[in-house]
Amino acid sequence: MTHFPHLLKPLDLGFTQIKNRVLMGSMHTGLEEEKDYTKLAAYFEERAKGGVGLIVTGGIAPNLLGSLSPFGAKLTNKKEMTKHSLLPQAVHPYGAKIVLQVLHGGRYSYHPFSVAPSRIKAPISPFTPWKLPNWGIELTIKHYGRCALLAQKAGYDGIEIMGSEGYLINQFLVSHTNKRQDQWGGSLENRMRFPLSIVREVREKVGTNFIIIFRLSMLDLIEEGSHWEEVVTLGKELEKAGVTIINTGIGWHEARIPTIATMVPRAGFSFVTKKIRDSLTVPLVCTNRINTPEVAENLLKENVADMVSMARPFLADPEFVKKAEENRSEEINTCIACNQACLDHVFQQKIASCLVNPKACHEKELETKPLVFKKKIAVIGSGPAGLAFALEASKRGHAVTLFEKDSQIGGQFNLAKKIPGKKEFYETLRYFTHSLKKNNVQIVLNKTIEEKDLNAWDFDHCILSTGIVPRTLSLQGINHEKVMSYIEALKFPEKVGQTVAIIGAGGIGFDVAEFLLHSKEDEKEDDFYKRWGINQNLDTPGGVVKKIATIPKRKIYLLQRKKGKLGEGLGKTTGWIHRQSLKMEKVHFLDQMEYRLIDNEGLHYSREGKDDLLAVDTIVICAGQLSQNELETSLQRKGIPYNKLGGAFKAGELDAKFAIDQATRLALKI
Numbered sequence: 001m002t003h004f005p006h007l008l009k010p011l012d013l014g015f016t017q018i019k020n021r022v023l024m025g026s027m028h029t030g031l032e033e034e035k036d037y038t039k040l041a042a043y044f045e046e047r048a049k050g051g052v053g054l055i056v057t058g059g060i061a062p063n064l065l066g067s068l069s070p071f072g073a074k075l076t077n078k079k080e081m082t083k084h085s086l087l088p089q090a091v092h093p094y095g096a097k098i099v100l101q102v103l104h105g106g107r108y109s110y111h112p113f114s115v116a117p118s119r120i121k122a123p124i125s126p127f128t129p130w131k132l133p134n135w136g137i138e139l140t141i142k143h144y145g146r147c148a149l150l151a152q153k154a155g156y157d158g159i160e161i162m163g164s165e166g167y168l169i170n171q172f173l174v175s176h177t178n179k180r181q182d183q184w185g186g187s188l189e190n191r192m193r194f195p196l197s198i199v200r201e202v203r204e205k206v207g208t209n210f211i212i213i214f215r216l217s218m219l220d221l222i223e224e225g226s227h228w229e230e231v232v233t234l235g236k237e238l239e240k241a242g243v244t245i246i247n248t249g250i251g252w253h254e255a256r257i258p259t260i261a262t263m264v265p266r267a268g269f270s271f272v273t274k275k276i277r278d279s280l281t282v283p284l285v286c287t288n289r290i291n292t293p294e295v296a297e298n299l300l301k302e303n304v305a306d307m308v309s310m311a312r313p314f315l316a317d318p319e320f321v322k323k324a325e326e327n328r329s330e331e332i333n334t335c336i337a338c339n340q341a342c343l344d345h346v347f348q349q350k351i352a353s354c355l356v357n358p359k360a361c362h363e364k365e366l367e368t369k370p371l372v373f374k375k376k377i378a379v380i381g382s383g384p385a386g387l388a389f390a391l392e393a394s395k396r397g398h399a400v401t402l403f404e405k406d407s408q409i410g411g412q413f414n415l416a417k418k419i420p421g422k423k424e425f426y427e428t429l430r431y432f433t434h435s436l437k438k439n440n441v442q443i444v445l446n447k448t449i450e451e452k453d454l455n456a457w458d459f460d461h462c463i464l465s466t467g468i469v470p471r472t473l474s475l476q477g478i479n480h481e482k483v484m485s486y487i488e489a490l491k492f493p494e495k496v497g498q499t500v501a502i503i504g505a506g507g508i509g510f511d512v513a514e515f516l517l518h519s520k521e522d523e524k525e526d527d528f529y530k531r532w533g534i535n536q537n538l539d540t541p542g543g544v545v546k547k548i549a550t551i552p553k554r555k556i557y558l559l560q561r562k563k564g565k566l567g568e569g570l571g572k573t574t575g576w577i578h579r580q581s582l583k584m585e586k587v588h589f590l591d592q593m594e595y596r597l598i599d600n601e602g603l604h605y606s607r608e609g610k611d612d613l614l615a616v617d618t619i620v621i622c623a624g625q626l627s628q629n630e631l632e633t634s635l636q637r638k639g640i641p642y643n644k645l646g647g648a649f650k651a652g653e654l655d656a657k658f659a660i661d662q663a664t665r666l667a668l669k670i
């Protein structure tokens with residue numbers, strides 16, 4: 001019997017059926033901009049094969065001005081239509097449906113010809129948009145209709161009209177960006193005219209038997225955003241205008257409130273969808289931070305929505321639905337909401353992928369090929385690199401033994417999972433534990449491989465994934481009892497004092513600061529909304545309220561030697577959250593530090609030519625890492641073929657994304 005009856009139940013739309021309640025949400029991958037859609041088709045085909053019911057493509061512009069970048073993807077003519085037809089052809093054989101997301105960027109379009117209801121620059125764009133004249137608005141509405149018709153001819157089952165996240169339609173809806181005094185601005189009726197005209201135009205062009213999803217911004221999370229009553233009124237009017245499904249949109253891109261990052265509680269915005277439930281009659285979709293079939297099933301069981309949308313979870317595991325169908329959810333590679341390989345890549349104009357699944361969007365390039373010679377492989381170290389290699393190599397048929405000196409697998413993952421808001425790493429470890437077992441990887445725990453072990457070695461190949469050791473500093477007083485490594489601080493927080501200086505402001509320095517400010521015990525779900533100023537009663541414009549200041553648990557100084565902003569190297573889409581989060585806890589950020597010495601008084605330093613003292617109880621060293629690969633010379637001496645991976649290969653590049661990618665690529669060709 002299935003564990004997920006609500007999730008796997010078909011959805012009848014009258015003129016068509018969706019085979020389950022899973023919507024693969026729109027996610028820009030960068031493949032949309034490629035000349036030919038073979039790779040994009042392979043990406044969607046893999047997800048359709050994995051059982052998803054309804055796929056929404058990445059955002060495609062209905063005209064040139066609406067494209068997100070100068071050469072951004074659009075659907076405006078027959079040539080582009082032919083290219084798009086590959087996508088429905090790729091997914092239909094598996095019973096999946098696919099709709100094209102039509103997205104006009106408005107003032108978020110990253111080019112000098114961007115347009116908007118009013119000439120007001122977005123805080124996240126360097127370009128000031130041009131004000132759309134009346135005829136320009138009428139033409140844009142026609143372009144939506146043209147795009148929908150081309151999508152229909154290309155074989156899509158429908159379109160999704162992107163009406164949220166602060167793009168053009170959203171810009172018309174709120175007075176924050178719409179200062180017009182003509183029939184497109186002012187009263188709610190006027191502000192709603194643009195989206196409603198688009199829906200009517202599209203419906204007229206495509207007829208009745210074509211899905212129109214509208215992504216409705218239910219919570220703008222900006223000042224002067226929509227009032228809840230306006231959201232409900234628009235939802236009802238959209239139904240009358242002919243939409244088939246309403247999807248939930250949460251937060252404008254310029255909102256300084258996290259909506260999908262890892263610290264957002266799972267299904268943390270479902271309260272918004274739930275609130276509109278009784279006001280609407282068409283099927284409703286719930287979104288944001290839903291990443292397991294259990295969470296999705298629960299939302300449907302509690303009648304919060306008719307479908308659940310997940311985007312990043314399908315990068316992490318294309319077989320998400322298939323594994324749920326077969327009651328194998330413990331084998332799902334869960335999205336950890338890190339954004340490091342998906343959104344961060346897209347913002348850097350790189351093809352998206354996934355930290356936990358580097359094959360995502362690289363399906364053609366990283367295919368699993370059959371083995372020519374089966375090898376007996378020893379993997380030494382079970383951090384991200386060792387785990388990823390062991391799993392992929394064993395899937396190909398190699399006989400793999402994984403040695404770990406600790407009593408559990410995971411390496412640095414075991415430290416990462418302790419950080420507040422990074423609990424999802426437990427899921428990654430759960431996934432590897434089950435998948436390694438299933439693929440017959442022999443795991444030997446509590447075993448440190450030494451040179452003498454290599455004498456009786458009968459492996460054909462060895463993988464050195466022994467990770468890193470934290471860098472120690474040659475600083476006077478470094479052995480003082482006030483000094484701790486970050487590993488000690490994470491393992492024994494009770495030994496850390498009330499005032500702390502953290503030397504090193506990379507990813508680990510930021511994480512350690514978070515950890516020392518919030519212990520797991522005081523992490524409550526409600527705190528997230530209070531800290532970030534989200535009004536769960538939804539009775540203020542945009543759903544924002546004043547952030548509630550907390551009394552910091554410790555006084556922390558975060559330090560770096562270089563000049564400039566701290567945390568510059570953090571993720572593009574999450575770095576601001578980490579910086580803002582620590583600032584809310586009154587962490588002192590200091591750059592240009594010259595560390596002089598540590599003694600009973602604290603940390604002595606010079607800054608801009610002036611000597612000073614931080615009178616702290618504890619100094620935590622987060623000054624990067626060095627590779628740990630002492631076994632290398634022994635392997636060379638014995639002539640044992642080997643590869644180094646992850647931190648053992650290059651400590652400077654230590655991060656799980658690099659480690660898993662490097663390991664997977666090697667395992668696919670060894």
Ligand code: NAP
Pocket residue numbers: 471473503504505506507508509510511559560561562569570571622623624625652653654655
């Ligand atoms: P890191 O990012 O290289 O940062 C090391 C810090 O130590 C820098 O602030 C550096 O700044 C300082 N430092 C380096 N050598 C020093 C020395 N000899 N004396 C004093 N300070 C020194 O390394 P990490 O923080 O250990 O992170 C490792 C990797 O994990 C990174 O690739 C990171 O991206 C990843 N990670 C990311 C996240 C995240 O994005 N949230 C979280 C955890 C880890 P100065 O040289 O200016 O002092």
Ligand code: SF4
Pocket residue numbers: 312313315316334335336337338339340341342343353354355356357
């Ligand atoms: Fe999820 Fe991180 Fe993968 Fe993006 S990179 S899909 S956030 S696990």
